[in-house]
Amino acid sequence: MFETIKEFFNPNGNPDLTKAHEFQRKNLPTLWLLGKTGAGKSSLIQAITNLSSVEVGNGFEPCTMTASKYDFPQERPIMRFMDTRGLGEADYNPKEDLDKLGDTCHALVIVMKVDEPEQSAVVNALKKIKKQKKIKKLLVVHTAVLTASEKERERQVAFNQQKIKDVWDENVESVIVDFEADDGSIYNYDLLIDKLASILPIINVMVEDKEHSAKESKNFDKLKNEVLWYCGSASTSDLFPGVGLVSVPAIQAKMLHSLANQYEVEWSMEVFSELIGTLGSSFALQYGIKHGARQLVKFVPVYGQTVGAVTAAALSFGSTYGLGRVACYYFYHKSRGEEISEQEMQDLYRDAMKKGKKASSYESD
Numbered sequence: 409m410f411e412t413i414k415e416f417f418n419p420n421g422n423p424d425l426t427k428a429h430e431f432q433r434k435n436l437p438t439l440w441l442l443g444k445t446g447a448g449k450s451s452l453i454q455a456i457t458n459l460s461s462v463e464v465g466n467g468f469e470p471c472t473m474t475a476s477k478y479d480f481p482q483e484r485p486i487m488r489f490m491d492t493r494g495l496g497e498a499d500y501n502p503k504e505d506l507d508k509l510g511d512t513c514h515a516l517v518i519v520m521k522v523d524e525p526e527q528s529a530v531v532n533a534l535k536k537i538k539k540q541k542k543i544k545k546l547l548v549v550h551t552a553v554l555t556a557s558e559k560e561r562e563r564q565v566a567f568n569q570q571k572i573k574d575v576w577d578e579n580v581e582s583v584i585v586d587f588e589a590d591d592g593s594i595y596n597y598d599l600l601i602d603k604l605a606s607i608l609p610i611i612n613v614m615v616e617d618k619e620h621s622a623k624e625s626k627n628f629d630k631l632k633n634e635v636l637w638y639c640g641s642a643s644t645s646d647l648f649p650g651v652g653l654v655s656v657p658a659i660q661a662k663m664l665h666s667l668a669n670q671y672e673v674e675w676s677m678e679v680f681s682e683l684i685g686t687l688g689s690s691f692a693l694q695y696g697i698k699h700g701a702r703q704l705v706k707f708v709p710v711y712g713q714t715v716g717a718v719t720a721a722a723l724s725f726g727s728t729y730g731l732g733r734v735a736c737y738y739f740y741h742k743s744r745g746e747e748i749s750e751q752e753m754q755d756l757y758r759d760a761m762k763k764g765k766k767a768s769s770y771e772s773d
């Protein structure tokens with residue numbers, strides 16, 4: 409907690425965030441990719457992250473006997489991909505591994521190539537996963553669908569999809585994609601992202617927003633993953649209240665300081681006051697700021713004590729994302745000596761807060 413505003417501006421006086429980041433890394437929103445070798449699991453990771461195949465290949469770390477993980481982005485991760493290797497190989501005995509993965513993964517993606525009808529290894533693994541009753545969210549991704557004629561494809565997709573339905577005993581969401589369409593694009597990319605985001609919400613904010621054209625928002629996109637990293641740490645400190653992780657404001661302070669640096673804006677009390685000031689009274693209320701930022705004595709989100717850990721985590725994620733978003737907007741225009749619109753700041757904050765709350769993978773739905 410910040411007892412005084414001075415502490416807020418002295419990063420050396422800030423509590424150490426290392427532990428919070430460690431906890432975050434241990435509890436990253438995790439997507440489990442289940443599919444035979446060659447099904448398109450690595451291609452899927454490339455599609456979501458924009459990484460090259462070499463980067464994806466080199467970034468995997470062994471995790472259990474048969475699984476490896478890829479933390480994205482490597483240095484300041486906001487999510488994890490889990491790849492199960494050896495599926496379908498003769499000596500593969502995944503029981504123990506599948507148990508472990510069921511505990512740490514939040515959603516399952518079954519990847520199947522459309523022209524591969526031999527899926528017994530996937531089916532067998534899925535049976536075990538179903539028995540554990542740990543994984544609730546899953547999606548089937550049918551890959552390489554452009555390699556078949558439309559009619560043939562329909563039959564092949566239905567054939568493979570039925571196998572999943574037989575195991576899961578209910579309809580499972582699916583999407584057909586092709587990672588190597590002729591024009592170099594990804595066939596059905598938007599739908600793929602939508603469906604993935606519905607099982608792991610962080611994906612919705614993480615992927616690049618290809619539509620926006622404004623320079624300011626393009627700039628934000630470059631810093632977005634860093635902001636999301638701080639968001640993840642902030643929500644983590646709510647989820648583990650007993651272990652003495654630093655407070656959400658401490659994490660937000662570090663984030664603001666870092667963002668200011670990257671826009672080459674000198675971080676000061678005055679700049680902070682102005683930034684907070686433009687956000688208006690609803691923001692002030694949310695933070696229990698009573699007499700305006702200048703007299704701020706405590707910078708503590710007020711919801712912390714009044715809501716459950718899961719909701720608090722979502723709110724912390726959301727408010728940190730909101731703050732990170734408007735800070736970038738503010739620093740961008742400030743560094744150019746441009747006028748800052750309070751209305752724009754408040755709209756941006758509200759939107760980003762909402763988006764962030766939704767993106768918090770720990771939010772129950």
Ligand SMILES: Nc1nc2c(ncn2[C@@H]2O[C@H](COP(=O)(O)OP(=O)(O)O)[C@@H](O)[C@H]2O)c(=O)[nH]1
Nearest residue numbers: 445446447448449450451551552585586587588
């Ligand atoms: N045409 C086409 N090729 C694909 C598609 N997905 C994967 N591949 C190719 O299939 C091979 C194996 O893909 P990869 O993503 O490495 O599969 P993994 O073993 O499951 O990680 C690679 O040569 C890919 O280029 C797809 O949607 N369409």
Ligand SMILES: [Mg+2]
Nearest residue numbers: 449450451491
């Ligand atoms: Mg692979």
